[in-house]
Amino acid sequence: MPTLPPERAARSAPAPHEVRELAESFGTDAERYDRARPGYPRALVERIVAAAPGREVLDVGCGTGIAARQFAAAGCRVLGVDADDRMAALARRHGIDTEVAAFETWEPAGRTFDALVSGQAWHWVDPVAGAVKAAQVLRPGGRLALFWNAGRPAPQVADAFAEVHHRVLPGSLAARPPTESAVAGYTALGTEAADGIREVAGFTEAEQWRFDWERVHTRGEWLDRLPTQGAFTRTPRAALEEVLAGIGAAIDAAGGSFTMHYATVAVTAQRTGTR
Numbered sequence: 001m002p003t004l005p006p007e008r009a010a011r012s013a014p015a016p017h018e019v020r021e022l023a024e025s026f027g028t029d030a031e032r033y034d035r036a037r038p039g040y041p042r043a044l045v046e047r048i049v050a051a052a053p054g055r056e057v058l059d060v061g062c063g064t065g066i067a068a069r070q071f072a073a074a075g076c077r078v079l080g081v082d083a084d085d086r087m088a089a090l091a092r093r094h095g096i097d098t099e100v101a102a103f104e105t106w107e108p109a110g111r112t113f114d115a116l117v118s119g120q121a122w123h124w125v126d127p128v129a130g131a132v133k134a135a136q137v138l139r140p141g142g143r144l145a146l147f148w149n150a151g152r153p154a155p156q157v158a159d160a161f162a163e164v165h166h167r168v169l170p171g172s173l174a175a176r177p178p179t180e181s182a183v184a185g186y187t188a189l190g191t192e193a194a195d196g197i198r199e200v201a202g203f204t205e206a207e208q209w210r211f212d213w214e215r216v217h218t219r220g221e222w223l224d225r226l227p228t229q230g231a232f233t234r235t236p237r238a239a240l241e242e243v244l245a246g247i248g249a250a251i252d253a254a255g256g257s258f259t260m261h262y263a264t265v266a267v268t269a270q271r272t273g274t275r
Helices: 026-036 042-051 066-073 085-093 127-137 155-168 182-198 219-228 237-253
Strands: 056-060 077-082 097-100 113-119 138-153 207-218 257-270
Touching: 026 085, 026 219, 042 066, 042 113, 042 138, 042 207, 042 257, 056 066, 056 127, 066 077, 066 113, 077 085, 085 097, 113 127, 127 138, 127 182, 138 155, 138 182, 155 237, 182 207, 182 257, 207 219, 219 237
Parallel strands: 056 077, 056 113, 077 097, 113 138
Antiparallel strands: 138 257, 207 257
C-alpha cells in the first residue's frame, strides 16, 4: 500500500496547498465561477477516457462540476470531491454526486476508480499526499490525469491588461509582467505534480500532454470572469471595481472583444500493480 515518504525539505514560502484561505475563496461567488470559467478541450476528455480501463471517474477539487459534467457527457459515472461546500452544492445541482472534504483526508470507504481527474485544482492538494491517496483509490491500470488551462491574449491586449493590474494592484500576482508566460506557470505546477507522483510507488513515469485552442471573449464575458481568478478573489471591492473599469476600457479599445490563446497542459500517469 503506498505510503508517505520521509518528510520533505522545508520551503521558503508556503506552497499553494498550504494557503487554505485562498484555496477556499473561489466559493464566495460559486454561481459566477460556474458560468464564467471555461471548460476543457473535448480532445483532452476523450484521451483520458480512452486511456482509462473503465468509466468510473473521481474528480478531485471538482468545484461546481465544470470538468465533471464533461466526463459525464462522455459516458462516465463521476463522483466529485471538493473542500468547499458552496461549490459542492452547485455541483450537486448540476447532477454530480459530490462529497465535501480535502482530498488528503477524504474517506473513500473502499471505493475504487478507473480514472482520477483534477482540473485547475491539483495545486491545492499536497502533491505527495495526493499521489498516495490517488494510488490507493485507482484500480490497476487506472489513469491519473491532472490538468490546467493557461491563457494569454495577443501582446497588445496583454500589455494593456498588465498596465491596469500594475497601476491598481502593484506587486500583486495579477501585476506580473506580461512576458511571464501563463503556460510556463502552469507547466511548473505540472512539474511539481509529476515530482509528487514520482515519489510514490505505484505509477508509471508521468507524461505531459498539451492541447492548444482559442476562444473569443467579449467585454462582458471577461469582466464576469475576472473576479473568479485567484488574483482577485480576495481583492477589496473598490480596487476590484477600478480593475474592472480599466480592463473594460482596454477591451473597448481592442474592439469590444479579444481572442484568448489557451493551452491546456496535463500531467498523467497510469496506476501499476495488481490488487
